[in-house]
Amino acid sequence: MAKRSLHTKIVGLTLSLSFFIILLLTIYFTYMNGKQIVEDRGRLALELSKTVSLMPTIIEAFETDNPSGTIQPVVEQIRQKTGAEFIVVGNKDGIRYSHPNETEIGKKMMGGDSQRALEKGEYYVSQARGSLGLSMRGKSPIFNEDGDIIGVVSVGFLVEDIENQVAKVLSKEVVISLLVLIASIVGSNLLSKSIRKDTLGLEPYEIANLYKEKNAVLHSVQEGILSVDQQGMITSMNQRAKSLLGIRGAVRHSKVDDLFPSHHLYEVLKTGEPKFDKEITWKEKTIIVSYTPIFDEKSVRGVVALFREKTEIEQMINALSEMKTYSEELRAQTHEFTNKLYALSGLLQLGEYEEAIIMIQGETSELQFQNQIVFQQIKDTKVQVILLGKLGKASEKKILFEIDSESYIEKLPEHINLSQLTLILGNIIDNAFEAVYGSNDPIVNFFATDLGEDIIFEISDNGTGISDEDLPVLFQRGFTSKDGENTRGYGLSNANKAVKELGGIIEVHNGKENTVFTVYLPKKV
Template identity: 35%
Template sequence: MLRKTKLKTRMILTLGLLGALQTMLIGGFAGYYLSDSLYDEIGQRALMVAKTVAATPAVIDGVRARDVEGLNRLAKRLTDTNEALFIVIGDHNAVRLAHPDPTRIGHSMGDDDGDFGRKALVEGNAYVALARGSLGESMRGKAPITVPETGEIVGIVSVGYSLEQVETTIQRYNFVLYGVVGLMLLVTILSAIVIAGRFKQAIFGLEPEEIARLFREREATLQSVREGIIAVNRDGIITTANRAAYETLDLPTNNPLAGRPILEVLPESSLMSVLESGHPDFDREIWLRGRQMVVNRLPVRQGDEIIGVVASFRLRNELDQVSRQLTRIQQYADTLRSQTHEYSNKLHTIAGLIQIGATEEALNLIGSEVSDHQALIHLLLEAVPDPVIAGCLLGKYNRAREMGLRLDIDPDSQMADLPAALPRDQLVSVLGNLIENALDATRLEAGAGGRVQLSMTDLGQELIFEVQDQGPGIPESERQRIFEKGVSSKEGEARGYGLHLVQQFLVYWGGSVTVDNIPEGGSRFTLYLPKKPKRRFEH
């Protein structure tokens, strides 16, 4: 039944009952302690008065002289002075010499409470006792009457205070105490209402069951997302990491990331800079643990305060996988289209030559076409045994022919000694971007018949690729800017990314690129890749 009650009501009831229980326990303890203290205080007061009366010279002399009348007058005066219920004086046999009730004089003090005052008369000790006598229940203090000169015990004094007085005092104090307890209870209930309201506001008005469901949904969502997700708090401590984060970063799953500093796990991470600046970062291409990734970083705010950062990331090649597949399909289609167009023209030409009787020219044209392709394929098989790179170059060769240009590959080129760790897809992307840019520049400046030259060598400790075009050249002031993201001499959107990716790969692998203008017109891009990367791959 309680679980169906709203959280605010539950908190008010729980905090209220807890406060009421605490208040009642404190009030009960305080009442008990007060009552006990008052009883003890009355007892000590009775004992003190009894000692004082027993030490009074008039009382000592009256007892020795058995001056009943004088002792009764003195006892009455002292009773009134000390606001006591009674003061009884007895001789060394505990026979009353002074008592508020004259009929009790001459009788044993044991008639009242059975206590003959043995501790006082025999042992000489003063003490406190609770007893019921002829004047009602009282707290009594008893003290021996001793002759100072000889130490002889000649009598006893009993001073009593009515317990009704104690109860009246306790009731008065309890009234105040219960008032304070009630006020505390009221304050507790009001505090519970305020706390419950603010707590409910802090959790956006959600019920515990809703929070639990959202938490489970959050966990399921995090684990189902194929992108790696890592969240850090304001101190740079990892608070959340999903399964994809471990897989993407190639981290052991038996070593939880939560609770560890982000810079300990990923020293090259820039999450702390986002935490300091508060600016989000989208689609940033970076290298983490030897892998090229695309990262999005978003600061988490609470009001105007930044309390953490959430980063999502995935491998760059995963993002490019579909794009590459589409690109390959498009390349295949473009190659087939260009070849179809080209061969259609050649077939029409051959057919025309045959029709006019120029049989020899037709045969020469057929032989030339076959020999060009055979020479290129033979060169690629000999110089570039890697099928991925050879396929890229063959595709660019056909692409150039479609554009009315020529892609000349230096027959002395050699690219067989490729390191196994060099990612072929990224090398093809880099080389393809350089050739594509050279073709575009050549077509723009030289038009049909223009030439792009490519030479490759794997001699020494570096792989060297040289791409030369017949374009307009690149001003020296622009040779560094062309590698910045979004910078391009071409018009249109989605430009300025090819050379940026080239630069990123070179920075990671430890290579370099130079750009020169050649005297006869055009520019030359020379790519240097060390066979052993200058930075260590992390796994």
């Protein structure tokens, strides 16, 4: 079924209501006016008949030999002045003494509605058909000086004339009603155009669809989104923004000032110029905020703020960096194996078959041992990927990277993701490689187990160790023991932060012969 447009709905509803109301009012006022006209004519007829019945001339004429000669001229003059259709005066027997048509004088009054006046002396209004047609009549008895009823006065207005007057009133009301209906049509069209202008020409169902889509997009994105109007009142905020700002409950139509530092937001409202990647600190979080103004036809209507946590961006960068490092390490491993293949090819070409066999057996046994541990005892693919990359890097740097034969872990819980694991293991193992690089017999050992409630990773090296002065600041951001390098000092800090996010801890044991980093990650959050 096709959806009706807003214009059709507004015009249709307005016209229907207007027509219905106008019709009701027209019927009501026509009925009331018609009733009023009938009552007025009846009242006028009655008053005229009373007036004529009390005239001394009329009463005295009844005592003369020719009452009609006196009464007819008098009542005809009154009739012409008042606009009555007829004024008939009759005696007690209903014989006419006056009539607009003189030929009817002397004949009996018609209609049969004079008994109450002649017999009971009542004054009243009646409706009856006489010689001139159906009429509204005022009836009054005529009394002599002794109080006896000697005749009756009947003053009438034709019903046809009354109906014609009502029709004239109705025609005026119909004209007025049509003018009102036309005004309703014009007004509804103007209203429809005004509403469509405010809604940018969109239909209500299109606005509803946009609202649903906006909500779906608002709550599906990973960034926090907040929008405010010109007064700084919040118009929308997604759950991610609430999480980043530490807000609970509904905030719509609340002032933005108390929720987070909003001076940049008000600057954008004032100037209309966007601001990007502004750092704010709120509730021990460093948040990157971008502000974009919302414009209407003339001015800034509001601002949209986009929130991103700085640590998340850093983690993403670090994870990408680690992935790049693994890629380079795998290329190095490929390069090393290529060199070994060239060496093996040389031995075969020189006929040094025993040396070639020893070389193949050595490489095979070493690979089989490593692969057995990595693929059969380490059953989590994320850890496997990290270890394979580090094995290649160790081989290139001529470092003995040993994976303890007692290592064993099942698939890690879902809340431990690859980027976090890369930050933890990758940075600690790289730190161990750097500690032993260049020494006479560089060895780095790796051990992993998931027995108990925690997952434990242990990385040890036989490097130079860590000084007692450096231990307290080992995990501080920017700290490095390498002289003259200002681009380092973030690896162990990032690893420690990732461990804390997973609810774990890192322990450091600085022995005489080796340095041991032990990571404890709880299996349950």
